[in-house]
Amino acid sequence: MIRAVRHLPLILLLPLVLTGCGTEKAASGASGASDPSGPAGSSKPSGSARPAPDRSQLEARARYMQSAMEHIYATDVDGYSLAKQSVGVSGGDGFSSAYVSKSGGRIQLGVDRGTLTEANCAERSVYPAEGGSVKCERDGTFWYRTSGNAHEYARAEDGHVVRIGADGAVDRDTLRRAANAAHHADDRELDEILPQQVPTAPVERGDLPPVGDGAPNNDVGVGG
Structure with a gap:
């Protein structure tokens, strides 16, 4: 009887030990699954990541600028950055x-509808030259x-012509690199390039009379 009594507490404690171990594992697993900072459960972007721009808003901004989306290009050249004030139709x-x-x-980067072939290559002026004879030379796909002090790389693509031009301050190798890097702007590049503000309604002028032909009201009072 004495031996049985001495072993009884160990037998009673065994289920408690097993239960305690199982509880610890479950709690650990639940903590790992619910932790938003873990690699598997993380769905929040990092603080430096910008949300992807909305495509419909980008299209609205392009329409406001009056440029077709397929004509908006970007390039990347070491030492050069986009001049935002230069962007336009x-x-x-x-x-x-x-x-x-x-x-x-x-x-200068420009994209317009048209074609470019050996037959018409010399017919279009070279940026930024105004007039003057144009000489054409095949260089890869470009x-x-x-023309004078101006030079340009140009290539026809899907009904439009992509042009990368400069004056003599930019050497030919740099211009070629800019031409090779020219590409359709992706959504994040479009977000940087396109105007940020798009009017939702026509601008109203305060000097227009509410009736009549809409001419400004230029009447003056007594004494002129």
Whole structure:
């Protein structure tokens, strides 16, 4: 009887020990699954990550600028950055922008509807030259075009022509790198390029009378 009594507490404690171990494992698993900072359960972007721009808003901003989405290009050249104030429409629904360097170099990017072939290569002026004879030279998939102090790389793509031009301050190798890097702007690039504010309603002018032909009211009082 004495031996049985001595072993009784160990027998009674065994279920408690097993239960305690099981509880610890479950709690640990639940903590890991619910921890939002863990790699598997994390769904929050890091503090430095920007949310992806809404495509419909990007399209609205492009319409406001009057450029077709397929004509909005970007490029990447060491030492050059986009001049936001240069961004705008070119022609009917084309696109134009400029990249500048601290040393004063300026590379012009332009996209317009049209074609570019050996037959018509010399018919279009070279940016930024005004008039003058144009010489064309084939360079890979591009035409290298020169006129006076201006030179340009141009390529036809899907009904439009992509042009990368500059004056003599930008050497040919730099211009070629800019041309090779030119591409359709992705959504994040579009978010940087396109105007941020899009009016939701026509701007109302306060000097227009509520009736009549809409001409400004220029009446003056007594004494003129």
